Amino acid sequence: MGMDFVVEVKKVEEEEEVESKYLKGVRYLCENNITRVPNKYILPLASRPEKGRKAAAAQTLKLPVIDLAKLRSPGCRLQVLETLAKACENYGFFQVVNHGIDGELVSRMASVGKRFFELPFEERVKYMTSDVRAPVRCGTSVNQVVDSVFYWRDFLKLTCRPLESVLPHWPSSPMDLREEAKSYAERSKSLFLELVEAILDSLGVGTGMLPEFEDGSHLMVVNCYPRCPEPNLTLGMPPHSDYGFLTLLLQDDVHGLQVQCEGEWVTVEPVPDSLVVNVGDHLEIFSNGRYKSVLHRVLVNSIKSRISIASLHSLPVDRMVSPSPELISESNPRLYKDTDFAAFLDYMSSCETKQKNFLDTRKLTHENKRNIKSLEE
Numbered sequence: 122m123g124m125d126f127v128v129e130v131k132k133v134e135e136e137e138e139v140e141s142k143y144l145k146g147v148r149y150l151c152e153n154n155i156t157r158v159p160n161k162y163i164l165p166l167a168s169r170p171e172k173g174r175k176a177a178a179a180q181t182l183k184l185p186v187i188d189l190a191k192l193r194s195p196g197c198r199l200q201v202l203e204t205l206a207k208a209c210e211n212y213g214f215f216q217v218v219n220h221g222i223d224g225e226l227v228s229r230m231a232s233v234g235k236r237f238f239e240l241p242f243e244e245r246v247k248y249m250t251s252d253v254r255a256p257v258r259c260g261t262s263v264n265q266v267v268d269s270v271f272y273w274r275d276f277l278k279l280t281c282r283p284l285e286s287v288l289p290h291w292p293s294s295p296m297d298l299r300e301e302a303k304s305y306a307e308r309s310k311s312l313f314l315e316l317v318e319a320i321l322d323s324l325g326v327g328t329g330m331l332p333e334f335e336d337g338s339h340l341m342v343v344n345c346y347p348r349c350p351e352p353n354l355t356l357g358m359p360p361h362s363d364y365g366f367l368t369l370l371l372q373d374d375v376h377g378l379q380v381q382c383e384g385e386w387v388t389v390e391p392v393p394d395s396l397v398v399n400v401g402d403h404l405e406i407f408s409n410g411r412y413k414s415v416l417h418r419v420l421v422n423s424i425k426s427r428i429s430i431a432s433l434h435s436l437p438v439d440r441m442v443s444p445s446p447e448l449i450s451e452s453n454p455r456l457y458k459d460t461d462f463a464a465f466l467d468y469m470s471s472c473e474t475k476q477k478n479f480l481d482t483r484k485l486t487h488e489n490k491r492n493i494k495s496l497e498e
């Protein structure tokens with residue numbers, strides 16, 4: 122006992138104080154003009170961006186382009202559907218142009234997202250909660266409750282369903298946030314429905330499920346990646362796949378998003394006026410593995426902070442997602458278990474995000490496959 126004990130307690134208290142500082146987020150941390158990345162954010166060597174190679178040396182990738190104007194034109198639709206199918210099979214990613222969301226609205230949305238993170242900490246802290254089911258949630262890293270190493274990212278998550286009833290929960294500051302985010306959410310939803318119709322068409326499964334998507338889940342995530350003094354030691358987001366059906370991503374002009382392509386990390390070139398769209402776990406499951414929910418991650422840099430806005434769309438939260446019966450056959454057996462959103466949320470709140478774990482938990486082993494097959498017979 123005695124002095125040693127007192128010193129020990131003091132040390133623990135100090136460590137806790139430091140830990141709680143990181144919970145306030147990266148922006149808060151950066152307000153003091155730091156010149157080094159704190160240990161809390163330093164990834165083990167093997168997980169760092171380029172394992173020693175300069176991030177700038179990474180290849181850039183021009184994603185396959187889906188022109189919505191052509192998709193809407195009867196004479197061109199079939200050809201665009203073919204491009205869409207190839208993109209979802211080979212990359213799991215594509216970009217849409219002529220998407221019809223007003224450029225001014227897009228700029229206003231990006232601007233209000235950026236201004237939210239410029240608010241004083243006292244304003245943002247009101248929305249910080251570890252409850253993954255809250256209609257509005259501000260936080261840092263991926264899952265700050267369980268992450269042992271933190272990622273260089275702050276986020277604001279807005280539940281967008283049912284829009285009218287969640288709206289009063291959204292931040293009232295900046296003043297224009299609710300209005301712009303509501304308009305953007307509505308436009309993002311219509312575009313999603315148009316893309317889902319094309320996806321179902323491209324899979325040849327009919328569009329009978331479309332009305333279910335109209336009632337589907339919709340989450341808007343504003344990601345903020347402040348400038349980082351030592352960007353090679355950390356990441357904005359770890360390699361992950363998105364859980365939903367499709368994610369529609371709006372990124373500013375700063376590079377950062379990387380996609381895994383043939384085992385290599387390639388940087389997605391930001392294209393003005395386009396949206397990046399990717400296949401999520403639910404679509405991989407629904408397509409019985411034909412369309413790929415691909416790993417992606419985010420690099421940070423020392424020059425410019427970056428903002429992105431991801432809209433995650435899927436079926437209603439209580440709806441089971443299963444491989445489409447039309448895509449299961451003798452030669453193409455069922456590859457995934459049924460899953461629902463609740464299973465994903467439980468997974469998220471219970472463990473540290475690593476690679477493609479969630480989807481892996483939904484994959485059928487040979488043993489399972491045989492059992493399911495016998496259930497179907």
Ligand SMILES: O=C(O)CCC(=O)C(=O)O
Pocket residue numbers: 342344358363370372377378417419428429431
């Ligand atoms: O910031 C980005 O470019 C990607 C964000 C992302 O992958 C996500 O929010 O799931």
Ligand SMILES: [Fe+2]
Pocket residue numbers: 361362363368417
């Ligand atoms: Fe993502």
